[in-house]
Amino acid sequence: MLSIESVDKTYPNGTEALARANLGVKEGEIVAVVGGSGCGKSTLLRLAAGLDRTSRGRIRLDGETIEAPHPEVGLVFQEPRLLPWLTVAQNIGFGLSDRPREERARLVREVLERVGLADYAERWPRELSGGQAQRVAIARALAPRPKVLLLDEPFSSLDAFTRASLQEHLLDLWEAFRPTLVLVTHDVEEAAFLADRVLVMRPRPGRFIAEFELGITRPRDRYGSAVESAKRKILRALDLSLRGQREGEELAPAAAI
Amino acid sequence: MTAIETNIAEEKARIAGAEKRLPQRRLRFLLGFVLPVVFALAWEAAVRFGLVQGRLMPPPSRIFATLYQLALSGELLLHISVTTARVAAGFALGVVTATLIGALAGASKLARDLVDPALQGLRAVPSIAWVPLFILWFGIYEQSKIILIAVGCFFPVYLGMLGAILSVDRKTVEVGRIFRLSTPALVRRILLPAILPAYVVSLRAGLGLGWMFVVAAEFMGASEGLGYLLVDGQQLGKPEQILAAIFVFAVLGKITDGLLVVASAPLLTWQDAFAPRG
Ligand SMILES: Nc1ncnc2c1ncn2[C@@H]1O[C@H](COP(=O)(O)OP(=O)(O)OP(=O)(O)O)[C@@H](O)[C@H]1O
Numbered sequence: 001m002l003s004i005e006s007v008d009k010t011y012p013n014g015t016e017a018l019a020r021a022n023l024g025v026k027e028g029e030i031v032a033v034v035g036g037s038g039c040g041k042s043t044l045l046r047l048a049a050g051l052d053r054t055s056r057g058r059i060r061l062d063g064e065t066i067e068a069p070h071p072e073v074g075l076v077f078q079e080p081r082l083l084p085w086l087t088v089a090q091n092i093g094f095g096l097s098d099r100p101r102e103e104r105a106r107l108v109r110e111v112l113e114r115v116g117l118a119d120y121a122e123r124w125p126r127e128l129s130g131g132q133a134q135r136v137a138i139a140r141a142l143a144p145r146p147k148v149l150l151l152d153e154p155f156s157s158l159d160a161f162t163r164a165s166l167q168e169h170l171l172d173l174w175e176a177f178r179p180t181l182v183l184v185t186h187d188v189e190e191a192a193f194l195a196d197r198v199l200v201m202r203p204r205p206g207r208f209i210a211e212f213e214l215g216i217t218r219p220r221d222r223y224g225s226a227v228e229s230a231k232r233k234i235l236r237a238l239d240l241s242l243r244g245q246r247e248g249e250e251l252a253p254a255a256a257i
Numbered sequence: 258m259t260a261i262e263t264n265i266a267e268e269k270a271r272i273a274g275a276e277k278r279l280p281q282r283r284l285r286f287l288l289g290f291v292l293p294v295v296f297a298l299a300w301e302a303a304v305r306f307g308l309v310q311g312r313l314m315p316p317p318s319r320i321f322a323t324l325y326q327l328a329l330s331g332e333l334l335l336h337i338s339v340t341t342a343r344v345a346a347g348f349a350l351g352v353v354t355a356t357l358i359g360a361l362a363g364a365s366k367l368a369r370d371l372v373d374p375a376l377q378g379l380r381a382v383p384s385i386a387w388v389p390l391f392i393l394w395f396g397i398y399e400q401s402k403i404i405l406i407a408v409g410c411f412f413p414v415y416l417g418m419l420g421a422i423l424s425v426d427r428k429t430v431e432v433g434r435i436f437r438l439s440t441p442a443l444v445r446r447i448l449l450p451a452i453l454p455a456y457v458v459s460l461r462a463g464l465g466l467g468w469m470f471v472v473a474a475e476f477m478g479a480s481e482g483l484g485y486l487l488v489d490g491q492q493l494g495k496p497e498q499i500l501a502a503i504f505v506f507a508v509l510g511k512i513t514d515g516l517l518v519v520a521s522a523p524l525l526t527w528q529d530a531f532a533p534r535g
């Protein structure tokens with residue numbers, strides 16, 4: 001469905017942010033991308049969202065090459081990025097301006113209820129907590145019902161309790177709308193708890209070095225042995241990638257471990 | 258919820274909030290009068306008790322008597338309307354050009370590189386220095402005055418507009434891009450609201466300078482206007498008339514600034530400004 005085909009991204013300043021990145025995401029799948037800081041995770045999502053252009057290779061959605069923001073692809077930024085001059089409801093309706101008024105109101109109401117903020121519709125963004133703002137940001141991206149939702153470390157700035165509850169929220173939303181999710185995170189537990197498949201990245205240049213098909217049924221027990229063992233596998237791959245980096249040796253690209 | 262319902266709910270919340278605060282607001286508003294009134298009374302008393310000479314420093318009673326007489330003869334209204342009209346015309350001219358040029362310079366790097374250095378150079382010239390030239394070019398009547406005021410209003414508004422556009426966060430613009438807004442929609446739905454607060458501040462600064470420059474303009478030869486009252490008061494040795502005119506300037510400046518604030522307030526309710534209380 002979403003396919004990233006040998007994509008390179010070199011920034012104008014010469015930084016090689018991505019090299020030969022390959023990734024195919026199936027419809028309705030939840031894919032998590034983990035990796036340390038600066039390994040090109042945000043770059044990957046920005047390319048997939050059509051905010052930046054690839055240097056080489058291409059990204060396709062159902063065969064259609066993505067070169068500019070696409071109506072079927074939503075993006076949740078690392079920060080909420082709510083527009084402070086719009087209320088919560090207006091923020092969520094921001095991407096729906098081409099819809100008739102009734103439909104817009106209905107979509108906004110539905111998604112507001114889904115993220116548990118129905119009573120906050122008329123609040124200003126400044127009146128929200130960080131977790132609430134992030135929920136609104138997710139609601140805003142989901143309101144137009146995109147087929148693919150890209151999330152860039154959406155919970156990284158939140159405390160552990162809020163993060164866990166928002167992860168549940170995200171799964172609820174996924175159950176309700178079944179979007180394809182690509183979730184970038186540096187929280188291995190988050191990846192193990194949420195994803196069907198986890199990809200591990202390594203920096204300079206950014207590329208995938210490992211891939212895990214988790215195959216754990218939902219609902220998952222966050223502290224259960226299945227999630228724990230997946231977590232350990234991912235951590236080991238990450239650790240390996242770090243050591244490999246220190247010793248300067250090359251790991252096999254995208255090898256399933 | 259439809260947009261109309263949303264608006265109604267917003268309005269209700271706003272009114273409810275305002276009602277709750279109203280009594281306290283009214284008292285707060287009076288606080289601003291405390292210092293001037295105390296000062297005026299002290300001054301009046303000082304003159305009455307012979308502590309200071311009243312001839313060059315006329316007490317408030319004389320100033321208000323002068324104002325009253327000017328008002329009775331209809332002169333006051335004439336001077337006020339002439340000066341206000343000049344400020345309005347100059348302000349309008351200055352704001353429109355500054356907004357257009359500022360928007361252009363903000364929108365295009367080429368235009369900015371072309372226009373900004375020259376304007377920054379001109380800004381360094383004390384605007385009063387243009388007076389003789391403007392008189393040569395545009396004569397001593399209305400035109401030169403209005404243009405001088407426009408020049409005064411121009412720079413703060415131009416700088417405010419340009420600065421506001423340049424400081425719009427790329428991250429906010431990306432929100433518009435991800436939802437595929439067209440360029441006009443991006444301007445209307447992202448850029449305009451984002452620059453509005455800084456723009457309003459620059460309008461207030463521009464208006465303040467407008468009132469300043471109208472005095473300079475009326476000094477360069479006028480037979481009507483509050484500036485004329487100042488010059489006339491000096492030449493005829495009537496300090497109470499000078500102070501009366503100054504008082505009127507203060508009131509007008511405050512009122513017009515307040516009007517700007519009130520007019521822009523509905524557009525800025527969302528602001529998360531630092532507003533110390535108590
Ligand atoms: N606009 C840019 N211009 C130049 N270099 C950039 C730009 N954006 C990112 N980079 C570089 O590209 C590399 C990958 O950046 P990216 O933001 O994708 O990392 P990341 O994996 O998202 O990191 P983090 O986890 O810290 O968010 C980094 O080395 C970064 O310095």
Ligand SMILES: [Mg+2]
Pocket residue numbers: 041042043078152
């Ligand atoms: Mg990032």
